[in-house]
Amino acid sequence: ASITITAGTDYTAPASATAGFIRIVGAGSAGTGVQDSDFAGQLSRNAILITNPTNLATSITFEREAGGGENDIEWEIIEYVGSSGGANELIVRHVEAMSASTAATVDSSSVSGVSNANDIAVFLTSVGGGATSGRDESDEILYTAQYISGSTLARLTRGAATSRSISSSLAVIEFTGSNWKVQRIEHAYSADATNETETITTTLGDTSKAFLHHQSRVEGSGAGASSFGQNCFISSTSQLTFNKQDITTAATGVAWVIENTQSSGSVMSVLQYDGTRANNVGGNPDEFTETVTTVSALAASSVMGEGSNTTPTSDVHRGMLGFRMTGASTVTMTRGRDVGNRDWRFQVVEWPTAGGGGGGTILFSRSRTGFRAGSRQST
Numbered sequence: 001a002s003i004t005i006t007a008g009t010d011y012t013a014p015a016s017a018t019a020g021f022i023r024i025v026g027a028g029s030a031g032t033g034v035q036d037s038d039f040a041g042q043l044s045r046n047a048i049l050i051t052n053p054t055n056l057a058t059s060i061t062f063e064r065e066a067g068g069g070e071n072d073i074e075w076e077i078i079e080y081v082g083s084s085g086g087a088n089e090l091i092v093r094h095v096e097a098m099s100a101s102t103a104a105t106v107d108s109s110s111v112s113g114v115s116n117a118n119d120i121a122v123f124l125t126s127v128g129g130g131a132t133s134g135r136d137e138s139d140e141i142l143y144t145a146q147y148i149s150g151s152t153l154a155r156l157t158r159g160a161a162t163s164r165s166i167s168s169s170l171a172v173i174e175f176t177g178s179n180w181k182v183q184r185i186e187h188a189y190s191a192d193a194t195n196e197t198e199t200i201t202t203t204l205g206d207t208s209k210a211f212l213h214h215q216s217r218v219e220g221s222g223a224g225a226s227s228f229g230q231n232c233f234i235s236s237t238s239q240l241t242f243n244k245q246d247i248t249t250a251a252t253g254v255a256w257v258i259e260n261t262q263s264s265g266s267v268m269s270v271l272q273y274d275g276t277r278a279n280n281v282g283g284n285p286d287e288f289t290e291t292v293t294t295v296s297a298l299a300a301s302s303v304m305g306e307g308s309n310t311t312p313t314s315d316v317h318r319g320m321l322g323f324r325m326t327g328a329s330t331v332t333m334t335r336g337r338d339v340g341n342r343d344w345r346f347q348v349v350e351w352p353t354a355g356g357g358g359g360g361t362i363l364f365s366r367s368r369t370g371f372r373a374g375s376r377q378s379t
Contacts, residue, residue, distance in 0.1 A: 049097065145254065301348060
């Protein structure tokens with residue numbers, strides 16, 4: 001039910017605890033779903049927790065509450081390697097594996113060192129499900145995040161009808177460099193499978209210099225795969241578009257909009273992609289690729305804003321989808337089972353690497369880890 005990756009063998013550890021963090025790269029911050037059965041949507045097998053994010057210098061353990069069935073995890077370590085005080089600096093203020101809770105709202109421990117709460121983004125980095133959880137309970141593992149500056153803590157919120165004991169992990173990142181601008185946009189859904197918009201509070205200077213980390217939650221119990229995902233994208237310099245296949249009785253989307261204003265040197269470049277993967281067109285697991293504009297350096301590029309929607313109303317794993325860059329011009333997506341369509345979206349981010357008043361470099365360690373009798377695959 002767990003697998004451990006080790007620094008120095010499976011990945012390069014960040015230089016310090018404040019320089020880097022790890023996250024699962026996938027719809028709902030989850031894995032790709034089990035591969036052995038169409039009727040194995042239990043959260044206990046599909047929802048995967050990073051149990052020890054504070055241990056990144058040494059090793060990281062991925063864990064699910066119940067074993068059985070192969071399940072791939074796409075993960076990425078993001079590290080700032082520039083000079084202290086650089087214009088592109090980001091600082092990891094806090095990472096935490098949140099204790100299992102049945103509550104709709106769970107708070108982190110105190111976050112220290114924050115200099116400007118307006119520069120904070122809270123990344124949901126993984127979720128883990130209880131061993132007794134059923135197949136149609138997307139509502140239990142869908143969290144949105146916010147930073148409560150007055151209490152110096154991060155808060156995760158899910159639908160009020162939830163009752164399962166769920167674990168999660170998060171990373172509180174302060175984008176301290178002068179080139180960064182952070183906004184949190186919240187959206188209350190009103191209709192299923194409909195493009196709905198929100199105004200970006202401060203208009204972006206350029207849509208190709210901003211990326212998203214988005215989250216969603218739903219009210220009501222027994223939400224299936226159709227409620228699991230969300231697609232969110234930047235539709236103009238002043239507008240975000242949200243789309244969720246099934247909002248049950250109510251749903252909320254949150255998007256952290258992170259812009260870099262560097263205008264000289266190797267500036268940040270963000271391109272958005274979308275498409276559809278049909279049902280019953282591949283294997284189990286089902287891997288498929290999207291050709292993207294070639295990035296100049298794979299080690300300084302990332303997938304962000306990842307999301308997907310699907311129409312099946314049962315079995316949570318039918319909504320799951322993982323993302324990873326497998327080449328300078330290729331993003332590979334993986335779903336555990338070739339069941340349920342996927343309407344997907346993602347962004348490719350080329351991080352700023354030079355110029356802009358001392359902007360530093362951001363590097364990545366990325367891989368694919370599988371619950372496959374201890375085996376491991378990487379890129």
